[in-house]
Amino acid sequence: MKRMLPLLLACLLLLGCGQGISAEETGNALPSASAPAAESFPSVTEIQEESQGLQTYLLPLANAYSLKAWGKHLLLLSGDSTTTLTLLKPQDLAITASLTLDFYLDADDPGLQLGAEHLSYYDPAAGQTVVLDETLKEISHIRAPEGLVGSPLLSGDRNTLYYCTATAIRSWNLETGIRRMVKALSYESQALTGLHHNDSVVQCTIQNDGQTQSLFVAVDNGRLQKQVDGQVWLTSQDGSFYASFPTGGVQSLVFGESTEGAQLLLSEDPRARGQFLPRLRGAVFVSTLPEGETALTYCDLPSGTQYEPTILGTDRVPLAITGLEGSVYLLTYRPDYGRNAVTRWETSVLAPSGDARISPYASEPDTAALAQCQQTARKIGEKYGLQVRVWKDATAVQPWDYDLEPEYQVGVIQRELELLDARLSQYPQAILTATASHFTSLNLCLVRQLTGTAESGSLQRVNGLQFFDDGSAYVVLAVGRYSDHELYHELFHVMETHILSQSAAFDRWEEQNPSGFSYDYSYRTNAQRDSGVYLSKGNRAFIDTYSMSYPSEDRARIMEYAMLPGNASLFRESILQAKLATLCKGIRDAYDLKKSNETYRWEQYLK
Numbered sequence: 001m002k003r004m005l006p007l008l009l010a011c012l013l014l015l016g017c018g019q020g021i022s023a024e025e026t027g028n029a030l031p032s033a034s035a036p037a038a039e040s041f042p043s044v045t046e047i048q049e050e051s052q053g054l055q056t057y058l059l060p061l062a063n064a065y066s067l068k069a070w071g072k073h074l075l076l077l078s079g080d081s082t083t084t085l086t087l088l089k090p091q092d093l094a095i096t097a098s099l100t101l102d103f104y105l106d107a108d109d110p111g112l113q114l115g116a117e118h119l120s121y122y123d124p125a126a127g128q129t130v131v132l133d134e135t136l137k138e139i140s141h142i143r144a145p146e147g148l149v150g151s152p153l154l155s156g157d158r159n160t161l162y163y164c165t166a167t168a169i170r171s172w173n174l175e176t177g178i179r180r181m182v183k184a185l186s187y188e189s190q191a192l193t194g195l196h197h198n199d200s201v202v203q204c205t206i207q208n209d210g211q212t213q214s215l216f217v218a219v220d221n222g223r224l225q226k227q228v229d230g231q232v233w234l235t236s237q238d239g240s241f242y243a244s245f246p247t248g249g250v251q252s253l254v255f256g257e258s259t260e261g262a263q264l265l266l267s268e269d270p271r272a273r274g275q276f277l278p279r280l281r282g283a284v285f286v287s288t289l290p291e292g293e294t295a296l297t298y299c300d301l302p303s304g305t306q307y308e309p310t311i312l313g314t315d316r317v318p319l320a321i322t323g324l325e326g327s328v329y330l331l332t333y334r335p336d337y338g339r340n341a342v343t344r345w346e347t348s349v350l351a352p353s354g355d356a357r358i359s360p361y362a363s364e365p366d367t368a369a370l371a372q373c374q375q376t377a378r379k380i381g382e383k384y385g386l387q388v389r390v391w392k393d394a395t396a397v398q399p400w401d402y403d404l405e406p407e408y409q410v411g412v413i414q415r416e417l418e419l420l421d422a423r424l425s426q427y428p429q430a431i432l433t434a435t436a437s438h439f440t441s442l443n444l445c446l447v448r449q450l451t452g453t454a455e456s457g458s459l460q461r462v463n464g465l466q467f468f469d470d471g472s473a474y475v476v477l478a479v480g481r482y483s484d485h486e487l488y489h490e491l492f493h494v495m496e497t498h499i500l501s502q503s504a505a506f507d508r509w510e511e512q513n514p515s516g517f518s519y520d521y522s523y524r525t526n527a528q529r530d531s532g533v534y535l536s537k538g539n540r541a542f543i544d545t546y547s548m549s550y551p552s553e554d555r556a557r558i559m560e561y562a563m564l565p566g567n568a569s570l571f572r573e574s575i576l577q578a579k580l581a582t583l584c585k586g587i588r589d590a591y592d593l594k595k596s597n598e599t600y601r602w603e604q605y606l607k
Contacts, residue, residue, distance in 0.1 A: 041095035047337070051310055053349040056334075056341050057093040061086060064340035066107030067331040069279050069324040070114045071134055076331070077107050078340070085136055090324050093342055099136040107320070110193045111151030118158070122151040129154055129161065145172055145179070150191025155199045162202050162219065164190050169204060169217060183222035185215075196234065205231055214245075237278035244276065248405070248449035249463060249480025250412055253283065254361045255301060262361040264411050265299065270419070271481040272297070277323030282347070284321060284328060290566035294318070298328065298347045299356040306357075307350035359411030365391070369410045376417055377446075384424050385433045386442040390417070394445035397474060399467040401456035407448040407479050416446050416479045423487055426563070426601040431495065431591050438497050440471035444487075449478050459523075466490040473497075489560040496552060498590055505586030509551050512578050514541050520549050541575040558583055562602040571605035581606060 042060035049056050064078040073096065074088040083105040087097040103125045105112060111122030111129065118139060120131045127144040129152055145152065145163050152163035161172040162182070169182040169192070187206040194203035196216070204215045214232040216225040234243040243254045253274050256262040265283055267274055272287035285297040292314040298307045312332075319340075320331040328345040360366075370391045381388040389396070390413050395404040407413055424432070436442035450465060452458035463478045464486025475490045477483045500506065510519070514534065520526040526549035534541050534548065542548055543557040558579055561567045571577055584603050588594045599606075 041098065044093045044095070044342075047341075049343070051312070053310065053346040054343055055346075056343040058334065058337055059093075059340045059342060060095075061340060064331055064333075065319060067320040067322050067329060067342065068107070068114065069322045069329075070119065071116070072325075073134075074322065074324060074329060074342070075114070075119070076342075077105065079104065085132075087136060088342070090327065090329070090344075093344075097136045099132070109151055110153060110191075113154060113195075115156055115158075120154045120158075124151075131158065142174065145170070149189075153192050153195050153202070155195065157199075160199070162192055162195065164192050164204065166190075169202060169222075171219060181222075182219055183217050183224070193231070194234070201225060203232070203234075235276075235278055238281070240278070240281065242276040242278050244274075247409070248407070248447075249478045249482060250409075250448075252361075252409075255283075256361075262363075263301075263358050264361040264409060265301070266357040266359070266411055266415055267297070268357060268415075270415070270479075270483065275321055277321070277328060280323035280326065280328070280347075282323065282328075286318060286321070288317065292566075296328075296330075296345065298345075298350060300347075301356075301358075304356050304358055305352050306354055307347065308353045310345065310350070357411065357415065359409075359414070362409060365408040366410060370408060370413075373410060373413045373417065376414075380417060380421050380424070381444075383421075384427075385429065386436050386444060388417070388420065389443055389445045394447050394476075397443075397469050397472075399465065399469075399474075399476075400453075401458040402450045402452055402462070402465060402476075404445070404450055404476060405448045407446060412479055413446065416483060419483065420444065420446070420487070423484060428591070428593065428596075428598075428600070430593070431587070434591055435491075435495050435498050439468075439473040441473075442494065443472060443474045444491075445474055445476045446479050446483075447476060450476060464490045466493045484564065485560055488563040489556045492556045492559040493552065495587075496555070499586050501590075503586045503589035505582055505589055506551075506555070509555070509579075509582065512575060512582065514539070514575070517541070517548075519551060519554070523549055525549075538573070539575075540570075540573040543570070543576070554579070555583055559602055562605055568605055577605075577607060 044057040044059055047056050047058060061078045061084065063080050064076055066077040068075045074090055076086040076088055078084045078086065081104055083101045083103065085099045086095055088094065089096060103123060105121055109122065113120050117134055118131055120129055122129050129142040131139040131141065133139050142161060145161065147165035149164045149166055152161045154161055159173065159175050161174060163170055167186050168184050170179060171182050172179045182202065185204065187208050189207040190204055192202055193205045196203060200219055202217050202219050204217060206213050206215060211229065212231055213227055213229055215227050218225055228245065230246040232243060232245040234241065236242065240255060240257050245252055251274065253265040253276060254262050255265065255276065265274065267285040269287045272285040274283060274285045276283050281301050283299045283301060287295045289295055294312040294316045295309040296312065297309045315335050316332050318330040318332055322329050326348065328347060330343040330345060332341050332343060334341045373390050374393055377388040377390045391406055391408060395406045398404050450462050452460050463482040464476060466473065466475045473494050475494060477486045517534065520529060526546065529545055529548060531545045533539055542554060543561055547554040547557040561570060562580055571580055584606060
């Protein structure tokens with residue numbers, strides 16, 4: 001992703017909705033949807049939780065899919081082809097109001113806006129924006145403007161409707177009836193996705209040459225404030241801003257009270273899904289443990305404190321998370337009860353585990369801090385007899401078919417270097433030394449992303465690769481959620497240079513495959529392959545379809561998954577168990593480890 005300049009963060013500082021009430025909106029009146037009396041609603045059922053600080057309530061509703069904090073209530077969305085909006089009390093999850101819409105309302109539809117005392121949503125079937133009060137009774141509705149693309153956005157004071165057409169961003173003053181063009185736009189697709197800075201900046205998501213980009217446009221003069229790659233989520237609360245956007249393989253979580261003090265929040269686990277909870281001035285990370293359990297880690301942002309993880313049971317990945325009145329609320333599906341549930345998670349009972357991983361967010365490279373990262377990288381390289389490269393060192397030598405973009409967020413690099421150190425320690429020094437001896441140098445390069453060049457016909461983006469240049473070997477890894485996969489995979493490709501010259505274990509590799517199988521010997525052909533029975537349970541012979549492209553990719557994929565936790569069931573399959581045994585034999589033969597009594601990481605699934 002291109003650099004996020006301070007101008008983008010500046011437009012986030014005063015986000016929010018006005019609280020005024022406008023004159024009656026344009027449109028014919030519809031019957032109001034009256035909420036029944038509270039006592040007529042079915043009750044929720046509280047169940048016991050094993051973990052401290054958790055209170056769970058089974059819902060008397062089917063197909064719940066989203067939960068949002070709105071005012072002093074929780075707003076639950078449920079349904080399949082239709083949508084039921086349900087208000088819940090945060091104290092005991094009692095239902096106070098309910099309204100069923102005759103269409104499915106996507107919880108992420110930007111047309112669903114939660115104001116201070118009203119909510120609005122866009123009904124595409126009826127072609128209108130509907131406004132409800134805090135009891136879910138209809139206040140008014142607004143017909144769809146001509147040429148509408150996507151969902152229109154209603155201003156916080158309910159005086160203006162902003163919308164996209166195929167050629168422009170436009171506004172409609174509902175009080176005066178005046179319509180005007182905010183900015184001329186014409187892309188492959190375009191739709192409004194947010195109103196910011198007291199409704200003075202509109203966010204528009206576009207598709208440009210197949211790439212998603214976010215535009216921020218001033219509504220008064222149509223001036224483009226900022227254009228960034230990817231889709232950006234942002235909001236504000238109590239004078240602080242919170243933004244989430246992709247930067248290569250990292251989902252950046254940025255917050256602060258000013259652009260100069262913007263902070264980057266990171267999880268210890270790059271694969272954890274992070275989410276800000278602005279009402280709590282906190283954040284939560286959700287990660288899946290190797291045993292299939294879900295772990296929740298809470299971070300208090302003002303104090304910078306991280307708390308001990310709370311472990312949920314298996315199959316308990318939250319469908320939605322929100323925060324209200326000092327508590328975190330989790331929407332889950334409980335297969336043990338066959339029902340949806342809302343869990344209130346009291347973070348006040350959690351024990352601190354240390355400081356959260358927070359570092360300054362840099363809109364421009366901090367050369368002094370990056371020089372320290374380069375020094376740390378060199379020390380790690382010296383420890384293992386190779387070269388570790390970060391920042392500009394990582395992109396100094398580039399392959400012919402991919403462009404390498406350097407990573408310059410210091411916090412991201414520091415985390416990746418710690419992880420790389422731990423991952424390299426799983427290899428005996430003899431392996432790394434013998435592998436490096438085949439080359440002038442063996443280089444591990446940590447970059448932000450790898451993008452295919454147009455002239456090479458390569459894939460648009462990959463998470464890792466290895467190449468050779470002037471007698472040196474380079475393993476390039478995109479930092480983030482897949483950097484462990486890519487290290488184990490790409491480094492094994494380089495290891496094969498040594499294994500194939502020192503062992504005959506792989507000479508009859510293809511004889512282990514099912515009768516009639518042939519590798520594609522082409523990545524493009526492989527992309528069109530029907531994997532069929534080769535990946536079926538009980539007959540699985542490969543990790544995935546990509547493993548069927550070349551024998552070397554088959555072996556690298558096996559090494560990759562053998563190094564990772566949680567894959568025991570995969571290697572119970574007879575063919576994969578036999579291939580793993582062959583791979584392990586080749587490594588022991590080639591690196592003179594045959595007499596070692598140690599069980600190495602890649603041997604953890606051997607029977």
